[in-house]
Amino acid sequence: MRDFLGIAVRGLLHRKKRSWLTIIGILIGITAVVALVSLGTSMQLAVKRSFEELGYDVMMIVPGELGGGFGGPISFRTSFEIDVEALSDVEGVAEIGLMDYESVYVKAGTQEGFLDALGASENIFSFFKVEMKAGRVFSSGDRDAVVLGAEMAEELGLEVGDTLEIEGRRFTVIGIYSSDSRLDEDVIIMPLQAMHDLLGKKGVSMVFVRAAPGYDVGEVAERIEDFLYRTRGRLDLSVQTMEEVHEVVQQTLGILGAFLGGIAGISLLVGGIGVMNTMYTAVLERTREIGVMKAVGARDSQIMMIFLLESGLMGLTGGALGTGIGALLNVVTVFAAKKALGTQVLEYGISWWLVLGALGFSFLVGSLAGLLPARAAAKLDPVEALRYE
Amino acid sequence: MRTEAIVALEGVWKVYRMGRRRRIEVEALRGVDLQVTRGEFLAVMGPSGSGKSTLLHLMGCLDRPTKGRVLFEGEDVTRLKPSALARIRNRRVGFVFQSFNLSPTLTALGNVELPMIFAGVPRKERLARARELLGKVGLRERERHLPSELSGGEQQRVAIARALANSPDLLLADEPTGNLDTETGRGILSLLSEANREGVTLVVVTHDPEVAATAGRRLRIRDGRIAEGSDA
Numbered sequence: 001m002r003d004f005l006g007i008a009v010r011g012l013l014h015r016k017k018r019s020w021l022t023i024i025g026i027l028i029g030i031t032a033v034v035a036l037v038s039l040g041t042s043m044q045l046a047v048k049r050s051f052e053e054l055g056y057d058v059m060m061i062v063p064g065e066l067g068g069g070f071g072g073p074i075s076f077r078t079s080f081e082i083d084v085e086a087l088s089d090v091e092g093v094a095e096i097g098l099m100d101y102e103s104v105y106v107k108a109g110t111q112e113g114f115l116d117a118l119g120a121s122e123n124i125f126s127f128f129k130v131e132m133k134a135g136r137v138f139s140s141g142d143r144d145a146v147v148l149g150a151e152m153a154e155e156l157g158l159e160v161g162d163t164l165e166i167e168g169r170r171f172t173v174i175g176i177y178s179s180d181s182r183l184d185e186d187v188i189i190m191p192l193q194a195m196h197d198l199l200g201k202k203g204v205s206m207v208f209v210r211a212a213p214g215y216d217v218g219e220v221a222e223r224i225e226d227f228l229y230r231t232r233g234r235l236d237l238s239v240q241t242m243e244e245v246h247e248v249v250q251q252t253l254g255i256l257g258a259f260l261g262g263i264a265g266i267s268l269l270v271g272g273i274g275v276m277n278t279m280y281t282a283v284l285e286r287t288r289e290i291g292v293m294k295a296v297g298a299r300d301s302q303i304m305m306i307f308l309l310e311s312g313l314m315g316l317t318g319g320a321l322g323t324g325i326g327a328l329l330n331v332v333t334v335f336a337a338k339k340a341l342g343t344q345v346l347e348y349g350i351s352w353w354l355v356l357g358a359l360g361f362s363f364l365v366g367s368l369a370g371l372l373p374a375r376a377a378a379k380l381d382p383v384e385a386l387r388y389e
Numbered sequence: 390m391r392t393e394a395i396v397a398l399e400g401v402w403k404v405y406r407m408g409r410r411r412r413i414e415v416e417a418l419r420g421v422d423l424q425v426t427r428g429e430f431l432a433v434m435g436p437s438g439s440g441k442s443t444l445l446h447l448m449g450c451l452d453r454p455t456k457g458r459v460l461f462e463g464e465d466v467t468r469l470k471p472s473a474l475a476r477i478r479n480r481r482v483g484f485v486f487q488s489f490n491l492s493p494t495l496t497a498l499g500n501v502e503l504p505m506i507f508a509g510v511p512r513k514e515r516l517a518r519a520r521e522l523l524g525k526v527g528l529r530e531r532e533r534h535l536p537s538e539l540s541g542g543e544q545q546r547v548a549i550a551r552a553l554a555n556s557p558d559l560l561l562a563d564e565p566t567g568n569l570d571t572e573t574g575r576g577i578l579s580l581l582s583e584a585n586r587e588g589v590t591l592v593v594v595t596h597d598p599e600v601a602a603t604a605g606r607r608l609r610i611r612d613g614r615i616a617e618g619s620d621a
Contacts, residue, residue, distance in 0.1 A: 003506040007495070014494040292490045295451055296504040296551065297479020299472045383452045386490070 004302070008309035011282070019314060022278040026318025027325070029268030030362050034326025034354065035333075036264045040257025041349030042334060044250055049347060051246045053129040059221050059241045061207040061228070079203035083231060087209070090227050092220035097127045097208035098192055102199060106188070108156040108164040115152070117166070117188040119195030119204075127208045128183040135160035135175030142191055147175040149185035166190065167198040209239075217241050268362075271318065272369040279311050279373035290377050291385025300378040307374035308367050315366015316359065323358045394424040394460070395559055395590050396448050401457035403443050403613075417443040419613035420457070425559075430582065430591045432604035439610045441594040442563055448592060449482045449561045450474045462558075479508050483552030483589075485581075487564035489544040491536040497523060497547045498532035504554040522550035526580055542573035549580050553589070560584055562593045566600060578603060 012019045063078040079100060088096055100119040106112065118124075122138035125147075130137075133150055146166070148158060153176045158164060162173050171190065179185055196202060211220040221239045229235050283290070293303060327350045334346045403418040417440040425431055425448065433441050446452040447459055450466050451474075459466050461477060469477075478484075483504075491500045501519040510518070523529050526546035536544050545565060552560055562581060566574030578600055585591040593600055601607050609616035 003502075003512070007499075007503075007506070010494040010499070288490065289492050289494075292486075292492065293503070293507070294475065295449070295478060295484045295486075295490075296507065297475050297477075297482075297555070298507045299475040301472075302507055383446050386451075386486070 001305075004306050005309055005313075007306050008313055011286075011306070011310050012313060015282070018278055018281075022274050023314050023318040023321070025271035025274035026268070026315050026362055026366065027271075027322040029264065029271040029365075030319045030322025030358055031326045031329070032264035032267050033261055033361075034323050034350075034358050035329040036260035037257060038326065038330040038349035038354060039333060040253060040260060041351065041354070042330060042346040043349075044253045044257070045347035045349060046345060047249050047253065048246070051242050054127065054242055055210070056242045057211045057213075057217055058127060059209050059211070059217060059224070059239055060245075061209065061224070061237050061239055062205075063237055079201070079205055080237060081203045082207060082237075086231065087207075087224070087227065090220075090223050092212050092215035092223060093209055094212035095123065095126070095210040097121050097124045097210075098204045099124060099206045099208070100192055100195060100203065101205040102195060104166050104188070104195075104198070105168075106156075106164060106166050108158060108162075111156060115188060116186065117190055117195065119192040120189050121192050124189070124208075125177075127210070128179065130177040130179045130183060133176045133178050135173070137175055137177075138191060142174065143194055144169070144171050145174040145191065146171045147177060147189045148173055149183075149187050149189075150176055150178040151185035152188055155186070169194075169198060217243065268365060272315075272365045275311050275314055275366050275369035276373060278314070279307060279370045280376070282310070283307065283373050283377040286377075287380060287385050287388040290380050291382050291388065294380070294382035295386065304374045304378040307377045308370050311370025311374070312363050312367040315369070316363040318366070319359050319362020322362065323355055326358070327355070393426055395427045395462060396425045397460040398423045398444075398447065398454075399458045399460065401447060401454040401459065403440070403447065403452070404455045416613055418447075418454070421613070421615055423608070423615065425590060425592060427558075427590055428585075428588060430585045430603070430605045431593070432601040432607045433592065433594045433610060434596070434601055434607060435610035435616070437596075440613045441610050444610065445561050445563050445592065445594050448559070449484060450477045451484075475507075479504060480555050481558050483554075483557040483560045485545070485548050485552050485560070485562040485565045487567040489536070489541070489548050489568075491544055491547055491551075493536055496533050496535055497528060497539065497543075500536070500547055501550045501554055504551060508555055510555075518554065519550070522553055523547070525553075526550045540573075541569050542576060545569065545573075545577050546580065549577070549584070553584060557589065559590045559592070562591070562595075564594055564596065566595070566597055571599075575599075 061082070063080055084096055084098070087093060098121040102117055102119065103114045104117045106115045122140060122142065125137040137147060138145065146164070153159070153173070156164065158173050160173050160176060163170050164173070192204070209224065211217045218241060221241050224239045225235070228237050228239070290303060330349050334348055337346045338344050398421050401418055401421045402416070405415045405417055407413045407415050421444065433444060435441050443452070447454055450461060453467055461481070466474060466477065492503065495503065498519050501522055502515050505515040505518065520529065520532065523532050526549055528543060528546050528550070531539065531543065536547070539547065560581065565581065566577050569577060574597065581591055581593065582603060593604065595601055
């Protein structure tokens with residue numbers, strides 16, 4: 001086997017330029033497959049991480065049906081009212097966080113205009129993983145205080161202790177956070193009560209509920225749904241557990257990844273046809289040599305093995321290089337996304353599974369493409385092959 | 390069973406189908422009876438197209454007769470499977486061709502190794518044997534050269550070393566000096582004769598009277614038959 005490998009390598013090196021061109025065909029296909037599949041994995045991992053940060057014991061109450069408006073930044077414009085006291089009495093509910101999303105008129109120094117603001121219950125930071133760059137989060141009794149996202153603070157030129165005017169009322173900046181999670185950095189967060197007072201409204205855009213330890217999240221979600229239906233008379237709100245939402249998003253990303261991989265697979269198919277073409281040419285060119293090998297006693301299976309190894313090696317070489325380039329593209333993409341968006345939005349999507357799979361697959365494509373030419377070589381009549389000019 | 394004849398042809402016919410649709414039949418051999426005795430040096434002569442090469446291919450189990458039997462060391466090889474024929478060619482027969490037919494991608498050493506690779510000889514043993522043979526044909530210093538870097542005479546020496554690699558019983562040479570000048574041809578002939586003296590049965594197809602004169606027995610082929618007046 002090792003000796004046949006040597007003969008195969010010699011054969012490839014003998015027609016270097018053609019071998020490389022053929023290898024490039026496979027390389028492009030595998031690069032595309034690895035780059036796109038790993039991109040899909042990157043997105044899945046990133047989504048998984050952001051869900052893990054929220055915690056799987058958390059569920060959300062939002063207007064409408066499951067999947068509506070999920071996945072992107074928090075931007076729910078539909079407010080609804082909810083009886084928080086009664087909700088907290090539902091069995092298995094440990095903690096409730098409220099969030100209302102509005103545009104407010106802000107004056108800070110010489111700048112003024114409408115900005116995005118979240119009115120939030122003071123415990124809201126227990127639902128998101130944030131890092132305080134300066135100051136602190138809300139504590140009970142904070143009324144004229146705001147916490148700013150790092151991006152917003154920079155835009156407004158504000159630091160902890162500075163003041164700004166929202167809808168004509170003065171607020172003091174008590175904290176600035178940076179965040180890798182779904183809580184964006186370009187918002188102003190103010191106490192929910194203060195927002196309601198200023199805008200003269202009630203209601204929230206979203207409610208977070210944490211299940212008590214030891215309770216099954218799904219069961220608690222069902223109880224909350226029962227409660228909502230009982231108290232409201234209709235089901236205009238839906239309760240989404242992180243698990244459900246995660247599943248839907250992962251499924252969508254999985255389908256996307258498979259679709260992209262399939263398209264990339266077409267280019268791999270073209271690469272495989274290139275290998276087949278090269279191998280047929282090689283068999284034709286080396287007809288006489290095949291005749292000689294048969295004359296000195298090569299069995300059909302041994303001739304076949306030599307040619308299969310040649311085509312498999314071309315596949316494997318293209319696959320190895322393509323996997324490397326594809327992996328590099330993934331690293332660059334993740335890095336570029338981080339540079340462009342400021343936060344770690346993607347995770348590295350290269351796994352051993354993907355690398356080994358890509359290598360195995362490229363060898364397989366090469367060998368399969370070489371199967372017919374190798375068979376043709378093995379089946380040559382030795383006398384005719386020796387006569388071939 | 391060891392018989393006196395290493396290879397025997399009994400009423401052998403070989404008909405080739407030629408042309409684009411293989412509808413033209415060419416009778417290369419028309420009823421040949423022949424015995425090659427163990428250890429002899431036989432020269433096969435005749436005009437081109439007389440069926441000499443076909444005869445050689447049949448003796449070497451490279452081809453099967455259309456009719457008749459070929460006995461290799463007493464065994465009828467006519468009905469053997471291709472893999473069994475390959476095995477006989479590999480272990481018992483060595484071929485030397487007019488146009489050398491070395492593998493252009495392999496070095497001189499690699500070419501001599503080739504039959505041993507197909508026989509599954511371990512690498513170390515194989516290399517030692519290949520070097521020994523290259524030394525015997527005077528090319529020990531050129532083992533790393535590709536065929537394209539060797540002269541015609543040198544290539545034919547490598548081909549002889551390759552043919553002897555698995556210590557065959559029968560050495561078949563098809564116009565081995567046909568592409569070489571007289572002087573170089575003599576060198577090749579003496580290498581072949583030496584192998585014969587060491588016990589290998591040698592059959593040479595040739596036009597060259599000098600080669601024929603060296604042989605112990607001469608055979609003429611004409612129109613696919615063994616001609617009158619041969620030593621047969």
